[in-house]
Amino acid sequence: MPKTVIVLGAGMVGVSVALHLRRRGHDVLLVDRQQPGEGASFGNGGLIQREAVHPHPFPRDTSEILRIARNKSIDAYYHWNALPALTTPLLRYWWNSEPHRYAKIAEAYAKLIETCLDEHYAFARGTDAMPLLRPIGWIRMFSDEKTLAAAVAKAEEGHRTHGVNFKVLDSQALAAAEPHLLKTRHGAIHWTDPVSVSDPHGLVMAYARLFLEEGGRFVTGDAASLVRSGAGWQVQTADGPAEAEQAVIALGAFADKVTKPLGYAPATFGKRGYHRHFHMQGNAVLNRPILDTESAFLLAPMRAGVRLTTGAEFAGVDEPPTPVQLARAEPVARTLLPLGEPVEREPWMGVRPCTADMLPIIGKFPGQQGLWCAFGHAHQGFTLGPTTGRLIAEMMDGETPFIDPEPYRADRF
Template sequence: MPSSVIVLGAGMVGVSVALHLRRRGHDVLLVDRQEPGLGASFGNGGLIQREAVHPHAFPRNAAEIMRIARNRSIDAYYHWGALPGLATPLLRYWWHSEPQRYARIAEAYAKLIETCLDEHYAFARDTDAMPLLRPIGWIRMFSDEATFGLALRQAEEGQRLHGVNFASMDGKALAEAEPALLKARFGAIHWTDPVSCSDPHALVMAYARQFEEAGGRFVMGDATSLSRAGAGWRVQTADGPNDAEKVVVALGAFANKVTKPLGYDPPTFGKRGYHKHFALQGNAVLNRPVLDTESAFLLAPMRAGVRLTTGAEFAGIDEAPTPVQLARAEPVARTLLPLGDAVETQPWMGVRPCTPDMLPIIGRLPKQDGVWCAFGHAHQGFTLGPTTGRLVAEMMDGETPFIDPTPYRPERF
């Protein structure tokens, strides 16, 4: 039967949960401290990554760990003061990344990824969201034959096991596809399935408008004010207190601030990321997002300009921004593309919500009636929002879910 639901968090995941529930007839209130899509959903690479069937594992190679430990790289940077608090989740992350354990995790992860395009198109088709989605894939570039060959073998395995499509490119084909590149590369993989979004924030807002047009309500409020109200739940908002029978926590890296007082404190951690937009000089054009393996950052064409994104910064989620990785990446990026002036004076920063086993937390909150979890999507909240929304809605309605939700159950922590 339809019920009243408060969804806490208006990123891609929260908006998608709210829209699915509203379309099923539930009375849904979406709550966030800011307008939809301004959290981690704002600052990603803008990719709906159908190819991302393997989650980001913790390095197991000693040389790679030592490289990162020196704290001089572009792809990873850490605050010394944050390490004591991160030690336990990172150690568990390393443990789960052992090859046999990782293989089982990747199998469960792939079940979510395999549906991502269908679920996004179910929202976007025949709406103002559709022009934001560009079926152009993205390109990963390689500097040497050995690294390229290993990546091709992994891509072939993804194609065989999970239907991931790609095209292999030699250096000449890459130069023809992206003539603005200033450096030659040995080869590249063009992932042809993924969809590139020209404005991630606009896509979240488009889905949020669908939610409101369907009769849902959005209001700014304080998620940490969540408390019991009789048999249901109450949250304080700009419109005053709002009550509902059920609550969905979709707060990304900040979910523990709500779940911990309710007795659930999983060992999640944040990977902070940054981006900045640049104009291109002259008539130069970047046709697709490109990731240079050697340099370890993504350059993506967006409405606002070419977006330069960083890897992972390990720091407290509430600490002030320290865009060290952007400062390291920008001069290297200028050797790859003819970047002009920066579009913004200050870079954007967001926090990716990560779990030690690389799987999101989706399901009923332990020991609390009427509270559901939908967080911990790490690098793929933008990709997996609509998929998660459908899964949560089917579970809340007591249906048989379209995929087995067992691997994502909150009780595993």
């Protein structure tokens, strides 16, 4: 029987959940304080990362931990006043990154990643989303033979176990692929499976238009106002109170504003990230996204210009932006590419929603009938939105899910 459903959060995950449910005939209301795609889905590397079968572990090497602790790097930066609140989830993150525990987590994570291209294309084919998807992969560059060889060995393992495809480029092949690079690198891995998206916000908007065209509804509202209403749920919106039999929390890093009042506080934390677009000088171009291992940031060609993205900033999710990493990365990026003037006056900032065991939270909300979780995707919400949407929809309809949802259940915390 059709259900009435409120989906809280209109990023890639929330829009995907809403679209899957609507295609199953349910009456779906999508609610967010902003327009679709204006949260963390707006600012990312624009990659649907089929190669990312291993989540980001907490560093285990002492020298690496000390490097980050100095707080001088591009890839990681922290606010001292944020550390007390982050201590417990980060310690659990470190514990779960122990090699044996991490191997089991990565196996469960890979099951989701392996589906990502099929699920995105199932939405995009035959729509105005399709031109945004560029099957060009991305390139990771290395400065020395030892580091490259270790990365190739790991890539070969990914190919054997999870079907990840790649090419190894020597310095000449890399220069041919990206002729406007200003520095020579020893070699690179070209991940050939991932899809590069020329406008990440545009892709979320395209999926949101599909949802609306197929009879779904969107309204701005306050997700934190979610309360039990009889046997269902109620939330305050710009059109007044809205009620439904079931609700899905897809609020990313802000999910705890809804979950904690309802008695559920999993070990989650936010990683803030920044981006800024730049023009290229003269007729220079960047053909595909590149990540320089030595510099630890991504440069990606977008509609708006070349997007420079940063690593992880550990800070309170509601604190003002502090684009320290972007300031550190820009001069280094200018030694790699002939970047021109920035496109925007100010950088963009968003928050990635992370869990202490690196797996998203997908499934029934503990102890609350008719409430579901779809958050905690860390760096891969953009990649895994359609996969999560399908998984939640199948679970809500009582079907056998196409992926075993056990590793992602909410009550594991």
